[in-house]
Amino acid sequence: MICVGSAGGTPRVLRPREAVVEIVHSRVAGIDVHKKQVTVAVRTPGKRGRQQQVRRYATFYAALRELTAWLTELGVTHVAMEATGIYWRPVWHALAEAGSLEVLVCNAAHVKNVPGRKTDVGDAAWLAELLEVGLLRGSFTPPEQLVAMRDLTRYRASLVHERTREIQRLCKVLEDGGIKLDSVASEPLGVSARLMIEALIAGERDPQVLAAMARGRLRKKIPDLAQALGGRFNDHHGLMCQLHLDHIDHLAAAIERVEAEVEKMIVPFELPRRRLCTIPGIAGRVSAAIISEIGVDMSWFPSGAHLASWIGLCPGNHESAGKRKTGKTRKGNPYLKSVFVEAAWSAVRVDGRLKARYQRLVRRFGGHRNQVAIKKAIVAIAHTLCVIVWHILHRGTDYRDLGADFYLRRDNPDVRKNHLVRQLQELGYSVELTLAA
Numbered sequence: 001m002i003c004v005g006s007a008g009g010t011p012r013v014l015r016p017r018e019a020v021v022e023i024v025h026s027r028v029a030g031i032d033v034h035k036k037q038v039t040v041a042v043r044t045p046g047k048r049g050r051q052q053q054v055r056r057y058a059t060f061y062a063a064l065r066e067l068t069a070w071l072t073e074l075g076v077t078h079v080a081m082e083a084t085g086i087y088w089r090p091v092w093h094a095l096a097e098a099g100s101l102e103v104l105v106c107n108a109a110h111v112k113n114v115p116g117r118k119t120d121v122g123d124a125a126w127l128a129e130l131l132e133v134g135l136l137r138g139s140f141t142p143p144e145q146l147v148a149m150r151d152l153t154r155y156r157a158s159l160v161h162e163r164t165r166e167i168q169r170l171c172k173v174l175e176d177g178g179i180k181l182d183s184v185a186s187e188p189l190g191v192s193a194r195l196m197i198e199a200l201i202a203g204e205r206d207p208q209v210l211a212a213m214a215r216g217r218l219r220k221k222i223p224d225l226a227q228a229l230g231g232r233f234n235d236h237h238g239l240m241c242q243l244h245l246d247h248i249d250h251l252a253a254a255i256e257r258v259e260a261e262v263e264k265m266i267v268p269f270e271l272p273r274r275r276l277c278t279i280p281g282i283a284g285r286v287s288a289a290i291i292s293e294i295g296v297d298m299s300w301f302p303s304g305a306h307l308a309s310w311i312g313l314c315p316g317n318h319e320s321a322g323k324r325k326t327g328k329t330r331k332g333n334p335y336l337k338s339v340f341v342e343a344a345w346s347a348v349r350v351d352g353r354l355k356a357r358y359q360r361l362v363r364r365f366g367g368h369r370n371q372v373a374i375k376k377a378i379v380a381i382a383h384t385l386c387v388i389v390w391h392i393l394h395r396g397t398d399y400r401d402l403g404a405d406f407y408l409r410r411d412n413p414d415v416r417k418n419h420l421v422r423q424l425q426e427l428g429y430s431v432e433l434t435l436a437a
Contacts, residue, residue, distance in 0.1 A: 022133065023132055024134035028128050029043070029071055029131075030043075030125060031091060032124040034120070037057065039124045040070075041124035041127070042054075043125075044074060044075070044076075052128070064095075076101065079095055081127065083105050103138075104137070106127070106137070107139055145265070146292055146293075149265045152292070153293075154335055156258045156259060163252065167188060170197075171188050174237070176237065177231050177232055178230070178233065179231045180227075184228045189248070196214075207229040262292075266292075269291050269296055275392050275398050276393075278399040279385065279392065280399075281344060281346035281348075282343050286339055286343050293335060298390055303390070304387030304390035305387070307386055309330075310333065311336045312330055312334070312337050313332065314383060315327040315329060316330045337382075340386055341382045343382070344378050345378060348378070351404050352402075354384065354385075356405075358378075362377045
């Protein structure tokens with residue numbers, strides 16, 4: 001432990017003119033977190049205004065407990081630190097053990113220091129100064145039960161991505177051997193494709209024999225399979241394919257194990273999960289991922305718009321001189337953002353209000369042939385799903401679809417009629433309307 005700021009670690013007294021704003025929290029601490037050490041600045045009342053003490057601690061857990069004891073001895077009530085990778089977690093856990101400290105984990109982008117004056121001590125002091133006047137807002141920190149389930153759901157997503165990459169590597173080996181199996185079979189590692197690949201590894205090279213292993217609807221494509229399975233596949237390709245298949249099987253077993261653990265941990269949240277599954281596009285795995293990321297207590301998020309902003313599914317604000325520069329979505333929770341986008345793709349395939357909204361948005365953004373318009377519409381549907389999830393969890397009710405004709409019922413028929421008549425008249429037509437029988 002090293003004392004800095006003044007000789008012997010004695011407090012540095014700040015001049016009265018430095019306290020020009022109202023003090024909300026009288027005893028605060030700011031912590032600049034790094035992997036090997038933390039710099040702590042404590043601000044407390046003094047005889048001639050505010051006084052500041054600065055110390056450095058190692059990040060070993062015993063040293064962090066010493067830090068907690070020091071803050072408790074000084075009567076500190078509020079502590080602020082930046083969310084620095086994974087390194088803030090042991091600091092947060094050590095401080096939480098005291099029970100008397102309110103710890104705020106802040107977004108680093110919200111507490112940037114003045115350029116050219118950035119030091120570890122300066123960053124810690126700046127956090128403390130912002131905290132004492134009430135200018136800091138803590139980020140969402142889920143309880144331990146959700147943290148454990150979140151680790152599993154995120155790890156499952158990583159395993160699924162890795163399995164997909166391994167399947168792609170397997171397809172590259174087959175392509176190098178002249179085997180065009182994925183050009184005929186829609187599933188490159190389905191039951192039929194797996195049998196054919198294993199036969200190739202075992203030494204079978206006759207395309208007709210390999211094509212005859214097709215199952216189900218794939219048997220209609222036996223002539224095409226016979227052409228696709230004739231190549232220059234050799235023993236080296238067979239070895240590589242076997243290695244890839246072994247890795248794929250290992251990943252599949254790991255995914256099943258993780259999913260089993262998630263199902264055990266989500267039992268206390270079975271009712272909210274069932275309610276989330278009433279929303280189009282959201283099923284078992286998606287609902288588990290949502291609950292693991294945000295929980296079921298929506299008091300952290302004042303509204304659905306706040307939740308969407310935290311996830312990163314709302315338009316960004318960048319305006320200057322009355323001109324809107326860009327509306328690009330900001331960075332948020334990347335894990336939950338991908339989950340909601342995936343759910344949006346499923347939701348727009350179900351007849352209902354979400355599908356109707358998607359079709360309206362695509363037309364507004366440029367039409368179904370415009371890929372940019374489709375992507376923007378999907379992000380908008382993901383935002384709508386996020387707001388729906390907030391209302392479902394906040395109110396504790398099931399989802400009730402408003403119907404595919406919601407927008408038609410909402411629109412005034414007379415206004416729509418006059419709009420269409422005016423469009424035809426602008427094109428040079430004379431319009432006369434008669435009611436249908």
